[in-house]
Amino acid sequence: MSYFKHHVFFCCNQRPDGESCCNALGATTAQTYAKDRIGQLGLKGKGKIRINKAGCMDRCDDGPVLVVYPEGVWYQYVDTNDVEEIIQEHLINGRVVERLKLPSA
Protein backbone atom coordinates (compact mmCIF):
# COMPACT_ATOMS: atom_id res chain seq x y z
CA MET A 1 0.00 0.00 0.00
CA SER A 2 1.18 3.48 -0.87
CA TYR A 3 1.63 6.09 1.88
CA PHE A 4 -0.75 8.31 -0.06
CA LYS A 5 -3.51 6.60 -2.04
CA HIS A 6 -3.00 9.22 -4.73
CA HIS A 7 0.06 11.47 -4.77
CA VAL A 8 -0.38 14.24 -7.32
CA PHE A 9 2.43 16.40 -8.65
CA PHE A 10 1.80 19.54 -10.68
CA CYS A 11 4.74 20.79 -12.71
CA CYS A 12 4.98 24.42 -11.56
CA ASN A 13 8.22 25.24 -13.29
CA GLN A 14 8.73 28.88 -14.26
CA ARG A 15 11.13 29.54 -17.10
CA PRO A 16 12.62 32.90 -17.99
CA ASP A 17 10.46 35.36 -19.92
CA GLY A 18 9.25 34.16 -23.25
CA GLU A 19 9.95 30.45 -22.86
CA SER A 20 6.98 28.11 -22.68
CA CYS A 21 6.52 26.43 -19.30
CA CYS A 22 3.77 24.93 -17.20
CA ASN A 23 3.67 27.85 -14.81
CA ALA A 24 3.06 30.34 -17.61
CA LEU A 25 0.05 28.17 -18.50
CA GLY A 26 -1.61 28.43 -15.10
CA ALA A 27 0.04 25.62 -13.16
CA THR A 28 0.26 27.35 -9.80
CA THR A 29 -3.38 28.44 -9.99
CA ALA A 30 -4.39 24.88 -10.88
CA GLN A 31 -2.28 23.35 -8.08
CA THR A 32 -3.69 25.75 -5.50
CA TYR A 33 -7.20 24.95 -6.71
CA ALA A 34 -6.62 21.20 -6.37
CA LYS A 35 -5.00 21.52 -2.94
CA ASP A 36 -7.85 23.65 -1.62
CA ARG A 37 -10.52 21.33 -3.06
CA ILE A 38 -8.94 18.20 -1.57
CA GLY A 39 -8.84 19.97 1.77
CA GLN A 40 -12.48 21.09 1.51
CA LEU A 41 -13.54 17.56 0.60
CA GLY A 42 -11.74 16.08 3.62
CA LEU A 43 -9.54 13.93 1.40
CA LYS A 44 -6.16 15.24 2.53
CA GLY A 45 -3.61 13.14 4.42
CA LYS A 46 -1.95 9.80 4.95
CA GLY A 47 -3.80 6.98 3.23
CA LYS A 48 -5.71 9.57 1.22
CA ILE A 49 -4.56 12.28 -1.18
CA ARG A 50 -1.60 14.67 -1.36
CA ILE A 51 -1.35 17.52 -3.86
CA ASN A 52 2.21 18.75 -4.48
CA LYS A 53 4.10 21.26 -6.54
CA ALA A 54 7.09 19.95 -8.46
CA GLY A 55 9.87 21.42 -10.57
CA CYS A 56 10.12 20.77 -14.30
CA MET A 57 8.99 17.20 -15.03
CA ASP A 58 10.45 17.26 -18.54
CA ARG A 59 7.21 17.04 -20.50
CA CYS A 60 7.21 20.70 -21.49
CA ASP A 61 5.69 20.08 -24.93
CA ASP A 62 2.66 18.50 -23.27
CA GLY A 63 2.22 21.18 -20.61
CA PRO A 64 0.63 22.09 -18.39
CA VAL A 65 0.99 18.62 -16.91
CA LEU A 66 0.34 16.76 -13.70
CA VAL A 67 1.06 13.16 -12.76
CA VAL A 68 -0.81 10.90 -10.35
CA TYR A 69 1.21 8.25 -8.52
CA PRO A 70 1.54 5.39 -7.75
CA GLU A 71 -0.54 4.66 -10.83
CA GLY A 72 1.68 6.86 -13.02
CA VAL A 73 -1.11 8.50 -14.99
CA TRP A 74 -0.17 11.80 -16.65
CA TYR A 75 -2.66 14.51 -17.58
CA GLN A 76 -2.67 17.69 -19.59
CA TYR A 77 -5.26 20.14 -18.29
CA VAL A 78 -6.43 23.49 -19.61
CA ASP A 79 -8.14 25.06 -16.63
CA THR A 80 -9.59 24.37 -13.20
CA ASN A 81 -12.64 22.71 -14.78
CA ASP A 82 -10.30 20.02 -16.06
CA VAL A 83 -8.65 19.78 -12.65
CA GLU A 84 -12.06 19.39 -11.01
CA GLU A 85 -12.89 16.58 -13.44
CA ILE A 86 -9.63 14.79 -12.57
CA ILE A 87 -10.44 15.18 -8.86
CA GLN A 88 -13.98 13.85 -9.20
CA GLU A 89 -13.34 11.11 -11.71
CA HIS A 90 -9.84 9.86 -11.00
CA LEU A 91 -9.04 10.79 -7.41
CA ILE A 92 -12.48 10.14 -5.96
CA ASN A 93 -14.00 7.53 -8.27
CA GLY A 94 -10.87 5.83 -9.56
CA ARG A 95 -11.70 6.29 -13.24
CA VAL A 96 -8.96 7.58 -15.52
CA VAL A 97 -10.03 10.69 -17.49
CA GLU A 98 -9.17 9.42 -20.94
CA ARG A 99 -9.78 12.73 -22.75
CA LEU A 100 -7.05 14.44 -20.71
CA LYS A 101 -4.64 11.55 -20.33
CA LEU A 102 -1.19 11.76 -21.90
CA PRO A 103 0.68 8.78 -23.38
CA SER A 104 2.77 6.99 -20.77
CA ALA A 105 5.39 5.86 -23.25
Added chain:
Amino acid sequence: MSYFKHHVFFCCNQRPDGESCCNALGATTAQTYAKDRIGQLGLKGKGKIRINKAGCMDRCDDGPVLVVYPEGVWYQYVDTNDVEEIIQEHLINGRVVERLKLPSA
Protein backbone atom coordinates in the same frame (compact mmCIF):
# COMPACT_ATOMS: atom_id res chain seq x y z
CA MET B 1 4.75 1.02 -18.17
CA SER B 2 5.59 4.24 -16.42
CA TYR B 3 6.80 7.27 -18.43
CA PHE B 4 9.85 7.33 -16.18
CA LYS B 5 11.13 4.00 -14.86
CA HIS B 6 11.90 5.74 -11.60
CA HIS B 7 10.53 9.19 -10.81
CA VAL B 8 12.18 10.59 -7.71
CA PHE B 9 10.88 13.52 -5.70
CA PHE B 10 12.93 15.25 -3.03
CA CYS B 11 10.99 17.35 -0.56
CA CYS B 12 12.79 20.69 -0.79
CA ASN B 13 10.37 22.67 1.33
CA GLN B 14 11.81 25.65 3.18
CA ARG B 15 9.93 26.79 6.26
CA PRO B 16 10.41 30.10 8.04
CA ASP B 17 13.42 30.46 10.33
CA GLY B 18 13.56 28.02 13.17
CA GLU B 19 11.01 25.51 11.97
CA SER B 20 12.28 22.06 11.02
CA CYS B 21 12.01 21.29 7.31
CA CYS B 22 13.68 19.12 4.72
CA ASN B 23 15.47 22.00 3.09
CA ALA B 24 17.13 23.02 6.36
CA LEU B 25 18.46 19.45 6.48
CA GLY B 26 20.23 19.60 3.14
CA ALA B 27 17.47 18.66 0.70
CA THR B 28 18.45 20.99 -2.12
CA THR B 29 22.09 19.89 -1.92
CA ALA B 30 20.98 16.25 -2.00
CA GLN B 31 18.59 16.80 -4.92
CA THR B 32 21.24 18.62 -6.93
CA TYR B 33 23.69 15.82 -6.22
CA ALA B 34 21.22 13.16 -7.41
CA LYS B 35 20.26 15.10 -10.52
CA ASP B 36 23.89 15.64 -11.50
CA ARG B 37 24.80 11.99 -10.86
CA ILE B 38 21.91 10.64 -12.92
CA GLY B 39 23.02 12.93 -15.73
CA GLN B 40 26.65 11.83 -15.47
CA LEU B 41 25.61 8.20 -15.50
CA GLY B 42 23.52 8.67 -18.65
CA LEU B 43 20.36 7.57 -16.86
CA LYS B 44 18.28 10.70 -17.41
CA GLY B 45 15.16 10.80 -19.55
CA LYS B 46 12.00 9.11 -20.76
CA GLY B 47 11.96 5.41 -19.90
CA LYS B 48 14.79 6.02 -17.47
CA ILE B 49 15.10 8.26 -14.41
CA ARG B 50 13.86 11.72 -13.46
CA ILE B 51 14.99 13.57 -10.35
CA ASN B 52 12.61 16.32 -9.20
CA LYS B 53 12.19 18.87 -6.48
CA ALA B 54 8.84 18.93 -4.71
CA GLY B 55 7.15 21.09 -2.13
CA CYS B 56 6.32 19.79 1.35
CA MET B 57 5.33 16.12 1.13
CA ASP B 58 3.87 16.13 4.64
CA ARG B 59 6.35 13.76 6.27
CA CYS B 60 8.22 16.48 8.11
CA ASP B 61 8.93 14.36 11.18
CA ASP B 62 10.77 11.85 8.97
CA GLY B 63 12.77 14.43 7.02
CA PRO B 64 14.74 14.85 4.97
CA VAL B 65 12.69 12.58 2.71
CA LEU B 66 12.48 11.49 -0.88
CA VAL B 67 10.01 9.19 -2.60
CA VAL B 68 10.57 6.93 -5.60
CA TYR B 69 7.56 6.28 -7.87
CA PRO B 70 5.81 4.34 -9.29
CA GLU B 71 6.95 1.89 -6.61
CA GLY B 72 6.11 4.34 -3.81
CA VAL B 73 9.21 3.70 -1.71
CA TRP B 74 10.06 6.50 0.75
CA TYR B 75 13.52 7.14 2.12
CA GLN B 76 15.09 9.23 4.82
CA TYR B 77 18.67 10.16 3.98
CA VAL B 78 21.34 11.94 5.97
CA ASP B 79 23.83 13.02 3.34
CA THR B 80 24.95 12.50 -0.23
CA ASN B 81 26.51 9.15 0.69
CA ASP B 82 23.01 7.91 1.44
CA VAL B 83 21.75 9.41 -1.80
CA GLU B 84 24.52 7.67 -3.73
CA GLU B 85 23.55 4.36 -2.11
CA ILE B 86 19.91 4.87 -3.15
CA ILE B 87 21.07 5.64 -6.70
CA GLN B 88 23.33 2.59 -6.94
CA GLU B 89 21.13 0.11 -5.12
CA HIS B 90 17.58 1.13 -5.86
CA LEU B 91 17.64 3.17 -9.05
CA ILE B 92 20.30 1.16 -10.86
CA ASN B 93 20.03 -2.32 -9.36
CA GLY B 94 16.39 -2.34 -8.28
CA ARG B 95 17.10 -3.30 -4.68
CA VAL B 96 15.30 -1.34 -1.97
CA VAL B 97 17.72 0.13 0.60
CA GLU B 98 16.07 -1.25 3.70
CA ARG B 99 18.21 0.66 6.21
CA LEU B 100 16.98 4.00 4.83
CA LYS B 101 13.43 3.02 3.94
CA LEU B 102 10.51 4.66 5.75
CA PRO B 103 7.26 2.87 6.60
CA SER B 104 4.72 3.16 3.80
CA ALA B 105 1.75 3.06 6.13
